[in-house]
Amino acid sequence: MTSPTPHPQAQALLRRSNALGADPRNTNYAGGNTSAKGTDTDPVTGEPVELMWVKGSGGDLGTLTEDGLAVLRLDRLRALAGVYPGVEREDEMVAAFDYCGHGKGGAAPSIDTAMHGLVEAPHVDHLHPDSGIALACAADGEKLTAECFGDRVAWVPWRRPGFQLGLDIAAIKAATPTAIGVILGGHGITAWGDTSEQCEANSLEIIRTAEAFIEARTTDEHAFGPVLEGRAALPEDQRRARAAALFPVLRGLASTDRPQIGHYSDSAAVLDFLSRAEHPRLAALGTSCPDHFLRTKVRPLVLDLPADAPLADAVTRLKELHAAYREEYRGYYERHADADSPAMRGADPAIVLVPGVGMFSFGTDAQTARVAGEFYVNAVNVMRGAETVSAYAPIEEAEKFRIEYWALEEAKLQRMAAPKPLATRVAFVTGGGSGIGRAIALRLAAEGACVVVADRDADTAAKVAAEIGTADRAVAVTADVTDESEVAAALAAAALAFGGVDLVVNNAGLSISKPLLETTAADWDIQHGVMARGSFLVAREAARIMAAQEMGGDIVYISSKNGVFAGPDNIAYGAAKADQAHQVRLLAAELGAHGIRVNGVNPDGVVRGSGIFAGGWGAERAAVYGVSEDKLGEFYAQRTLLKREVLPENVAAAVFALTGGDLSHTTGLHVPVDAGVAAAFLR
Template identity: 75%
Template sequence: MNTTVTELIERSNRLGADPKNTNYAGGNTSAKGTETDPVTGDPVELLWVKGSGGDLGTLTEKGLAVLRLDRMRALVDVYPGVEREDEMVAAFDYCLHGRGGAAPSIDTAMHGLVDAAHVDHLHPDSGIAIATAADGEALTKQIFGDRVVWVPWRRPGFQLGLDIAEIKRSNPQAIGTILGGHGITAWGDTSAQAEAHSLEIIETAERYIAEHGRSAPFGAPLDGYGALPDPQRRTRAAALAPFLRGLVSTHKPQVGHFTDDPRVLEFLAGSEHSRLAALGTSCPDHFLRTKVKPLVLDLPADASIDDAKARLAELHDAYRADYRAYYERHATADSPAMRGADPAIVLIPGVGMFSYGKDKQTARVAGEFYLNAINVMRGAEAISTYAPIDEAEKFRIEYWALEEAKLQRMPKPKPLATRIALVTGAASGIGKAIATRLAAEGACVVIADLDAEKAEAAASEISQEIGNTDVAVGIAADVTDEAAVQAAIDATVLAFGGIDILVNNAGLSLSKSLLETTADDWDLQHNVMARGSFLVSKAAAKALIDQGLGGDIIYISSKNSVFAGPNNIAYSATKADQAHQVRLLAAELGEHGVKVNGINPDGVVRGSGIFAGGWGAKRAAVYGVPEEELGKYYAQRTLLKREVLPENVANAAFALCTSDFSHTTGLHVPVDAGVAAAFLR
């Protein structure tokens, strides 16, 4: 990697690491330099620029598009005008050097046409606050003098690149621009100078807002709209989360994210929050992820949960009608079809913000972008009046053919994409294998276990395997404790917005004869498995019904639920209890679209917490084999002569959650390699 590229990546990472400078995946940076053409051996001028969809904070060399400057500058001579500027994006492909690296973004022209060795285009909250102020042009002159030049709003593209290039030529003293309604662009002769100029614009805007801004930009406090105390706030959020997820999944299922960031709560407590929220966001990066505006509950924080739900349902209907009207006002014959009218952001006074997307990362980032928008509104209202770009321009970007093409290139979702699973006893063995498989198939998973550290470690391991830190969380959960069970459900719906799959896997076993089994032995096993699965299923069912999206409950029972063997009366009896819970719940929850099925494993020795905890040694003693040979012993007594592994059980759990089993409930699936005595009759 040459020095120019190294400096560019280091600068990009520094700028992108601080959210005050730019939002996730927002903005782009570039550098120009010379390399030897491998074909001719002659020097060639190149542009390295962050490619489409990358993130500055984590940018690597692979994320850069590499273009020949001579060919890119020649595009000016064939530019067909602003009405056809979208065609220029495809033309960038003919300017690529070698394999070209990442796909060039829409902002490539800005970087290639501006006569500066290094260019930064960023979306800082302070800069966008100036860019969206009603008198932004005058403020830019007042704040920066002639060092920063105002650029009226223009949609990103080739013409904007030409405009900024001309400003740079006409204003040799300038270090950058404020892009109306959008962000900032800065430049420099060196990488360090470009970075310094970017930070100068950002920090100067910050200081001006801090020194000259009004003290209450969101208006006077609204009575009853202040933040609820922490425990009450999160309890209320958890009570609303499944219902909200059901509403926003009217068009298609969504994953959620919740935050009660103090800045969100402050915004919602002010008298102006309703007016400001209705104006929507401005920066294209913001509203592409948050939609043009959020849904805002217009009830005080102490309204009853039932009243809040009823009002949210009314507001959701109104939001969908309003969004459809927005689409119909601006759509043309060649506009992409409407992508769904549900909100991406829901704001609950006194509680916080729910954000939604096709996966957890998308939902989380949408929330982060709306928090950026709140910061922008605060700054703009502090020194002026917030005046974002009009909705016609928002529509042009939201339903831009280039954006639609980008969406169409997205990979096909995995089978369990958008589904949220809670697996109990999942820090090891069967539970961990199930959680791992569900996550690999696209689900978000909550690893619940009595040992919090082990649960968190398992979640971390799964996240590393998937390569995504947004897919798994670990929590402590004692399934025998009703309050702890509810806390686990609350943690699940706050982590991912709701719940779709429950796997009752938590269990233990003591291998004793009837006469050796004590009442305490009996109670312990029944409390964990019979009572525990009842408590978890009950709490999960309430959320599933409230959500209204159907779902799956799976019990990991046992071959012993139907097979009578010696020296395990307590274990087998409680497994029989679980097996009948499957039938009972299938009969009761079917009307809500919730499927309830069971899996009956046998002889799962490797990786099993139960077997490692002494059960294996005792079962081996019963059968007269060495403990290390127990798995092989179980395999030999099966029809298929195969050892059963945790992954085999995970395969069955995954299958039961897929559309292939959409019409199956009340089923018990044996995963025992064939034990004739346990055949269901």
Template identity: 75%
Template sequence: MSTSTSTTPQRARGTGGTADDVVAALVGRSNRLGSDPRVTNYAGGNTSAEGVAVDPVTGRDVELLWVKGSGGDLGTLTEQNLAVLRLDRLRSLVDVYPGEEREDEMVAAFDYCLHGRGGAAPSIDTAMHGLVDAAHVDHLHPDAGIALATAADGEALTAEIFGDEVVWVPWRRPGFQLGLDIAAVKAANPQAIGCILGGHGITAWGGTSDEVEQRSLAIIRKAEEFIAARARSLGAHPFGDVRRGYEALPEAERRARAAALAPVVRGLASVDAPQVGHFTDSEVVLDLVARERLRALAELGTSCPDHFLRTKVKPLVVDVPASASVEETVVALREAHEAYRADYAAYYERGAAAARGRGEEPPAMRGADPAIVLVPGVGMFSFGRDKQTARVAGEFYVNAINVMRGAETISTYAPIPEAEKFRIEYWALEEAKLQRLPKPKPLATRVAFVTGAASGIGKAIATRLAAEGACVVVADLDLARAQAAAAEIGSADVAVGVAADVSSEAAVQAALREAVLAFGGVDLVVNNAGLSLSKTLFETTEADWDLQHDVMAKGSFLVSREAARILVAQEMGGDIVYISSKNSVFAGPNNIAYSATKADQAHQVRLLAAELGQYGIRVNGVNPDGVVRGSGIFASGWGANRAAVYGVPEEKLGEFYAQRTLLKREVLPENVAAAVFALCSSDFSHTTGLHVPVDAGVAAAFLR
């Protein structure tokens, strides 16, 4: 698109240069505002700018609005995340607006205002930006601003803090009517720089990008300063006193308790749909869960639409002292979960009945499990369809805690009514947004724990499972290499690296604790860690025998046992896969210790399949052969020894192995990874106790 500026003052308003300049300034402002959690939460709020560009069809100047599109995040906003609309057409929608009862229809009407392909899909807040008579508009969700917006006497406090510079706008669900309301408020208050939106957040406007940014920050700072001043004058904590016995446990004990509880919590949060978990034990969370008013405040729920869409209207509270045992806490958790589900179902029925009374048919209930679980002395568990969603849900509830504390400091926390929360949560537009989400990948919501995953076959497996949607824990003896491999696979929302000496019970337990704290639990375990020493019977020492059995036979047993405890506690089924070997069934020369321990692993598959099937846990194995390229075992000297045994150059060993197979194909780590994925996919949901050869066809190793 060609860009140019216009000499007409009104049409050039706030452009600050070419259309490219306008967009660059908007993106920069958005990134600055979105990167500060005090200003707005992840994916929350929206920003806009008006400017002039040349219409490529007519060659004439056209006024445009660039505004953050639906689902975007200010902190990471790029030009591609902006919706681009013609202002004349957008403002003409006022003439055809059918009224508040049908305002949802206006979102579809935005599509007819797009300029060219229009960029990102316009959000529900587009009207707020296009109808307000200002070249630049910011709508944000700062904790201090929402604290004021949810205070019982927020309107009076707004006047006390800002005078007539910031105007109060009563709660209204986001939409076209709210845009009209704000436009009218600005028109009636030419001295105002912005407004507080009851129960929601703040909106500011300005003639330039710099001006609106400074006004947004000024509103936030002034609200923060007012709350801080009131806090200093309070004689008591707004959440009440710390309850005796509910204080935060010491860090090591706290994290151990969290790891013990996490699988149970995750299983309960996944009754309706599998979830990934996140654990938070920040000072803000630990302070709330220790206070007298925890249950009363939690019951009020969150207010800002962005908050409860992520966290549900309220959290589940496990109201037991930190001194309670894990077993006592689990009993209380199960009872609280049962009550939570009944309460949520009743909330849904009340909201659905009201909707039907308005002639609307609400979407089906999406699930009655909690997204936020609060445990005194321990912290907060949050859940979502993936790790990022779970983490962000926790961040949003921290925002909600800050809001509640601020509102209770200056007044009384008074969130929007339950009926309004339901209208937001089960909004047809919100349902449509959910339906537009990409289809989940095959292993979405599943957490994989792969041993020996810093290189070779293990790394290929971890990489493939992550590509299929799983969260992956890369476990390896070398922590630095595990972390480096995880970083190659993806962000910490996708993969983490942990140290794991599988021959040590304590080390295995510690590694799985880290996995549980990272993602809420474990669903898919791959016993891949291994090593080999190629020696004759007479050369094999007791130490050689013990080392290989400690890592592979004992190590697989320890990992499977500790992982099975988690899988059983979750009550979500799961998979355990052993990377055994063709050597588990084939007798070859000069590898008695290696082959014997692989045979041990192969029989563990059968034994555990028989024992764990009652819990819905499948146990299968993969028998590779001749995986030379990328193999840590071959690189450590095994390759040279095997090459010597077979009388071929080491660099030709892969080709040698390929020629002795029926298919004449070299086996790569990725081939083993493909077999692991297949075994853990829904296509093999009825298969357990199976060994899959991945050896390109070695007749002597056929299973009988």
């Protein structure tokens, strides 16, 4: 059964929204909203009814679909003006929007719904372009708006989004028949039109005219001042190495109140801003547009040391600045909170700026962290534009608090789905490109973790990462775990991707089945190199990151029942697995002081989907037991107490059981996943 075709006005609205949202010059991710009005048939009365389709709360214009639209009866929406209780109680009007809905389903109406419904125009756009916000946040924005646009665009003084702002814009449109839109002080732009095409053209005219106005006033004297000594960008290799070293420390600090995922950016815009003399002053003023500071907090934390300061000095200073930031944020909250304010949500920064290195942004997941950084780049662009034509003058701190701790924002946060068990955790899985490693990577991702898929084979690692999803959910790294430098580089890449690492799975392995007298030193060395040495190297580098984060962590070894079971013709493999098994005990004892738990999983032979078995080990073990290779899984199953074959997914389930939260007080444990091999019972 196919879905009904959207109303022509809704179709036009979606096309316009997607076109506007596809260009970041027009609006930021998930920012702004658009609407269209039209007539449809009331399914109850059969009579014509005026409707409005408007982008609902949340979502993104660039990817907006019909499901993201709220559909409201225009007569009921406009009738709300007659019962409006005044600006002091305007938040009550949001609940009233629910009584204006038409049909079933649809997105929840946003706070900006009144703006669209009350403005007498068939099509309305509300956007957050950097150029428009630059004028909106300039010290003399009203004068500049008139100078830039003449009577084509009017000025609306700052007012918090809501019903009264909708009334204000409607009144200005009615009083200014030449206007195609308005600049909203401290906020963004709104445009309108008789057709969808005209509305889009008017939005673009405002945006491009503002861009040209700013560009015409740009001079050789940089808006952010001259380059400061010691703040210029470090060379890329040094910059990335410094970022990888600092990021786990910063992530730990930013996670003081609740765990966070990080995102790193060394874009040219960020590095240039941080190199300039005015960046401390401007950063301290904070962002202005509500869409910006809701994600970036009112201001960032800025390191005040030269780019090449000793790393230890930078870490010490960042810890001092973080303590001061928390104290200042608490003061900000206490200055403005009243008895009805939501509880303080956390005093840690969402944005940390390190001159010469870049920007570190944080959020409850990788996308949120990345978007927070993107919004701060928008804020930098706004500051540059405002400083070019005038002076940057964001809205007052008290108004920022009213937005950040708005009851409606709190309600939106409360409606969010509960996080998955491994949300905010970064997992690093070796041998993640196939077999058990692939199953573990997929399971950890399904439970909410960001996953770094590490494998010697770059193609298989990339395929598994792509299978998981976008770079916000998984990245692939290439590493031979026997190579010390490659292991260090792979974990540094994990730190750069997500801010650090919390959950490491030592899974990389291989097997060569030979009796003692046929086992060569090379056979011994390669197996101990991958499983004993490789696990040690990965655990050591991961522990360094975890200790720097001060957030605890998990290290899981995929050992084997062969670590305790004396199977035939298996000296090198069994001894390497026994080495791994004892590493679990040794590291559990040593790393417990850092809150790092170390456990192991002991599978029986995992035949299906296993790269090890497909690479020759299966044929060798089948020959040892005198069965055909295609019957090896059945053979293993029949020798167990449960008569079941062990699959990669069973091993992955054990890893999740150890790391998902229910076994928070367990360390030094080996979990058998062998369907019951009595000879491998732990004693």
